[in-house]
Amino acid sequence: MTNNFQKIQKTHVIMCLFLVSIISCKQEKTTSYTKVDNKALVAKVEEYYSHHIDSCIALLEEIKTVDEVSEKIKKYKLARRAFKLIEPILAFTDKENYKSLNAPNILKVEEEDATDIKIRNPFGFQVIEELLHEDKVDVIKIKKTVKVTVNRLKLIRANNTLYLKKYHVLWLLRDQIARVALVGITGFDSPIMRQSLKEAKANYKTMLFIINTYKNEFSKERLYTVWLNELQATQKMLQKADFKSFNRYIFIKKHAHKQLDLLTKTAKDWKVEFPLTMAFNNNITSFFSKETLNINFFNDYHQLENAMSEEKKALGKKLFNDKNLSKNGIMSCATCHNKDKAFTDGLAVFPKQKRNTPTLPYAAYQQTFFYDGRAGSLEGQIVGVVENKNEFHTNLENLTETVKKDSVYTKSFASLYGKVTDFNIRNAIANYIRGLGNFSSKFDKNINQKENTLTISEINGFNLFMGKAKCATCHFPPVFNGTVPPNFTETEVESIGVPSLKGTELDDDLGAYNLFKTEERKYFFKTSTVRNVSKTSPYMHNGVYKTLEEVVDFYNKGGGQGLGYHVPNQTLPPDKLNLSKKEINDLIAFMEALTDE
Template identity: 85%
Template sequence: MTNNFQKIQKAHVIMCLFLVSIIGCKQENATSYSKLDNRALVAKVQEYYSKRLDNCISSLEEINVVDEISEKLNKYKLARREFKLIEPILAFADKENYKSLNASNILKIEEEDATDIKIRAPFGFQVIEELLNEDEVDVAEVGSIIKKTVSRLKLIAANNTLYLKKHHILWLLRDQIARIALVGITGFDSPVLEQSLLEAKTNYETLLFIINTYKSEFSKDKLYTDFVNELQTAQKMLQESDFESFNRYDFIKNHTHKQLELLANTAEDWKVEFPLTMAFNNNITSLFSKETFNIDFFNDYHQLEKAMSNEKIALGRKLFNDKNLSKGGVMSCATCHIKDKAFTDGLATFPKQKRNTPTLPYAAYQQTFFHDGRAGSLEGQIVGVVENKNEFHTNLENLTETVKNDSAYTKSFANLYGKVTDFNIRNAIANYIRSLGDFSSKFDKNINNKENTLTTSEINGFNLFMGKAKCATCHFPPVFNGTVPPNFTETEVESIGVPNMKETGLDGDLGAYDIFKTEERKYFFKTSTVRNISKTAPYMHNGVYETLEQVVDFYNKGGGQGLGYKVPNQTLPSDKLNLSEKEIKDLIAFMEALTDE
């Protein structure tokens, strides 16, 4: 419950900061606007947004008017196009409603504590798309979902006034450029029609409109022209490709990153000062770099005295490797998290443990911890380790006394934190963990143009991961875990139907169900990172698979349901992927290229 409160508190702080930034726009007087009156520019964006929002509503309502399924599909595509035109604006201005309207066709479970559990049936465009493409279309159900979707859109239309400063425009552009590359072109939200490339092209129409609207803000004509030309080039590339053959690696390396660089130059040209930093650092030029992220965004504790530093990381490393912190001095964090194995242990499960030891590099870039997501922060996760009778088998009071009795520790904590407390101990260890993962893999170096060593097989594997194999619809780049870009406020849990150790049926571990006993959460587990996967065998929460070939075969067959198991609420599509032997080899080659130095 404490961890859930921490997550709520963190979200509240972020939202307050964001609202302060936006409200400031309302209070800004006319003399502070640049070149053209900013209100006139925002009014143009407002008009564009409102018109397409109305068009989207109209096209959706027309689906229920026509009788033929083919006509319903045509009307759906028109509505979906309008939705994709407003997506860059809606996703920025109204994140929660956008998520609902674009959500996957699976139950939405919200668990704040044991007394506050909400189970919401999905609605919106993905649900309509799937229903309209069923072998036997349930017209009544389609109509019901459309009415709910239209109702939400009308609510948005009635409260859609935009308050946008120039830095908001840059954030909006950045988020959509990243959304296209990290989610849009993967097929994440077009699961049946696979019209993701066409929809990405549509997104760029709106980005072009915004750049053209703000043309007067550019002091450098060449920068404006280069930006427009690049967006048009990206559109052409998307137009001329099909879903399976699209070269996503080339697109991100040579177009997404170029767009981010142009955006950073635009911020400088417009002389924009950003009031705060969200998950992405302001002025990023790559999606695959340690400089991409603001690590403090993923940290519940933003107080200045808790800020990361090299000294705190070094202290945390020492604590991480200290067996004296456990009862009887029998184990440290490093006992299970071995550096040479990407901080795993090479075992299916460590003795007396229930689940496979998770990797630690890039653990910072998520919002929940443990396989079942029961902890809301790294500091909270450490409590579980300290109090587990099969791990440290102690408590926070004894942990604190042990550290206080070490004069070297006492001196370090006095200098860095003021004093020894159980939280400060956990924060130091957490900061060390947050420092792990430097985006130094072969893949990162190549996509960032630092070297040109990726093989054709590895590039093909990335394109499969992001396309046909649908891996990236759950393992989201750039961290390749379950934390959803570009906002990174939610880490997904999934039900995929992992077999038991004998591979004779579904594994009995109920996963996230055990937290609050929510029936719809049975067999759900957090989506782990694929980075450094060549070092983290065996795989899955129970360590059932020893090789990547076995893992890919499991997904290729459609997960647990594809294997014939009864998996309630499986979120992984049970359809076979039909990957060839060569495609499987390429896919594995790419994943192995995600190994850090």
């Protein structure tokens, strides 16, 4: 009996070992790496960071020591590459200094209020790049700009202690993937030399360094290996790329989005818990999805209970369409914002209004409102509509009383807000507007690999939009408006020199100048979204252009300055784009593919 028991026991052990072997084969292979203390990992990143800051400073200093402009340019390229190696870390840990060092060569105007207006001259790499390529190179000005740039880098170097937890590392990587895909590959910060793709390769070298540094954090060896292969393949694609012919559509679809997916898997593998959500939702796998952006990041009042509930949106929709809210009962929000025209009205300018009616889908994804940026929230913009004598022609007190007289409204507000107040009315309307825009266009579906219906012309148009045509240097994806990724804290205003309705002179609307009478803000207007542009004709703040062909022709000629107008501080380069007829058609085809269902 003992022998039989031993045989049974032996057989049981063999079966268990067999089952374990089967299960092990089916499971992901795990790493046997030794965990490293987080402080040691951060110290390694900090050492890398410091080394390349030092290299950047030294190379910039050398620009002043060589005489030949061609030699200065060579030194600049090397310094710029060193800067791009530190960019993923610097841009995440010191956003303001990064922005200053990488700012475009235009005046920086900061307007807190009428008593606090600052005009700052730009410095940094873009300024040096343009100075080096002027017809008559100003050596003294170059030395001064280099000196200011070096001093700022030295300040950063002296205060470069990093405090990075694992979720910071994932955010840092995500932000840089976004910075390259949504801004970098457009040529935004290399306007003359167009070194953006080679510089993006340097960005990816740093990302690869970071992944290697955190190698021991991976429990799944295969995930780490996939990261290495993906980052190396991305560098290879960028290395071979030509700025004009680079397929940005494929780059984002096949690489950037794959990297976002890897980040999501890495967060799970590293058991990372994010303490909060920034502009991008955590665990995104696409830049062009309704789940990509955190709407609460753009909403000052998201802390309200059930801030974006469907019930509040429904209440807001009803208010949006209610003419009784205006003084004479003849106008509602929907009077000017027709949903069939992407919430515009099809007019150059609505009667008695000064400017063209803007589209509302995706309006929530910006930091300022109205063409001149005079409102800081949707709730604030609604005040302007209520009090405008050519719109609702009333005030907040009367608006509130009108709503209180309606028993259905009173009951809804009691249930959703507690009571009727002017803010609650405005918040309900604003929440309805925040729900408009669902990233359901043909372009979105294709870049997200939900369908394969984009034509060659539409893909070429996207690549032109993001490259040669320079559209995306102002109309930033994914919303294609003026809110700058990856931080989304600033919505740009631009001066492009829009003609008057006569088409023979500069339009006399001074735009953002009217807020604080800042001379440097004359003719500046907020950059609108290009999404649904096929439905929002006519175009520009005054509705001067009826067709997209006319709009593209305006940009193709260099804006107002290209047309011969005197446009002080024009931010649009006055150079001709030299787009061919086919390229113009492709560009328009892409923009039309941004129409939501």
